[in-house]
Amino acid sequence: MKHTIFYILFLATLSICNAQSELVKIEADTTNIRIGEQFEIKISVGETENVIIPKLSKLNGLEVIDSLKTDTLKNTISKKYILTGFDSGAFYVPKQQIFIKNQVYETDSLLINVATVKIDTTKVKKFPIKGIKGEPYQFDDYKNIVLIALLLISIVLTTLYFALKRSKDDQVKTFVPKLAPYQEALRNLKLLDAKLLWQNNKIKPYYSELTTIVRNYIERELHVPALEQTTNQIIESLFDFSDAKVIETERDTIKKLKRLFEQADLVKFAKAKPLAEDITSDRKIAEYIINNMQPILEEENSEVSYSTPVVIVQKPVIEKPNTLAKVVLILVTAAVILILSIGLGKVISMSKTSKNQMENVQ
Template structure:
């Protein structure tokens, strides 16, 4: 019961899911034939701190293309080209849009996909053909069939003896279970160290992989689209979460993360080249960030319950 009340208040306070005039969706048609394309448009009446996640859960429909986001008259417009290859009625489900760290839901839309009708009255007609003689039957080749079978068995036995028998040890593919977010991040950091990227003048690639490891950890551990948003957007969300005590961290860790992400942006986009000691310190800071950025224990315990 406590877990249920917690989720209800958390939903009302932090997420604020709602349908409002902040977000709208449009389609240019509600009826298509199999394989035809149509446009799906998301309109957001805001331009600052807006996050539009990937279009997902389209049962019966497929995304052909995701067009570049447009900003027109203080609005953000995201357009998609969709299609369907199965007949039936399919819903484009509600999409979750984040505006200034508050979530809004769009309306769901119904699309009817129909098959292509065939006009049998216009089908091409052919003349009646004469009766063909009966083709060869199995009995005509039965004796040859058994000779072929015997020959194939002999060839198979020889192949087994000379090839397969000598290579009997087969490496079975093992399914590696997904590691917990923390363990995965630590393993990736250790693997990055072994590549010696920055030591071989590949500093840009090093910082790109380093920050992707941290963003990937945040995305899995805190359930945020950290790999898809900018540095400023990510820091705004984490600061808000820290202020309302929904994550376990401290200001020092937040500041380290901001500094590291900004340093990485400078290396990747401004061709900055940090000193060796700075790179080594950034590597230590990455480990410290992962160690000290966790979801709140109460939320984890309620989720387990």
């Protein structure tokens, strides 16, 4: 009776193992590889529902290179792995647990033999030991020298700048009273005579300044924008002012002004060259116009004050650095440049020497 029960249990266990072996399989494309050679393992499961294939575990001496996607074909699921080994010897791929419908199934184990590659040292070509290879020079090798050189150059240039530049900060301010238009015009005529422009054949600049003096007088004294208007516009405005009794002048004076402006336009734009008598006559006409063309002032505003001060800025006379200071600065600059050139020369020579030594070692 006991033998019968044992026999039944043995058959049941054998049937279960056969069922597991048929349901879960593991196989390798090869069981003999060389060091570093890759091989493939495939796990097949004869079921497609509720199947879990975990990652390969407990691999001693073997490494998983890649895990491919799971394939489903009819009623079978397969999973492929790519493995390799970097140590020689015999290594087992242990039994792997597969979960099918919450039940555990185990695969068989695999024995993988990893062999070494035989090398015939007598046929291997030998090479001599190479010497130290010099690295190419970079900016960091000369960074400190360049920074020091730039600092010294900036100091020298700053010293030269402040030593040679003229001071523009200190300015002398003087206050002079503002002249009346009539007085200013007469003074400017005298200054124009002192320049002797037309006597030196500078007729165009002479007439330009002469008409500017007259225009400026008309603008300041009669409040006519003579500096901006043309000759005809000025004459029309003066005739209107004369008819309106705003200015005290005769129409003949306005006509003389027109002839003066026309003569100046011919000189400036048509390059006319009047005779000396005509130039002298025009000078007298300009003074005559200034003397005989004045505004009519009311009694209340008859007194006009021209004492408003004008600020005239004059630059002070500052002595330039003497010759000795210039010579000293030039010598200092030359010395700094010489020191920098010597230092750079030594660095370059040292770098070449070290490079030659490295080449000799090689």
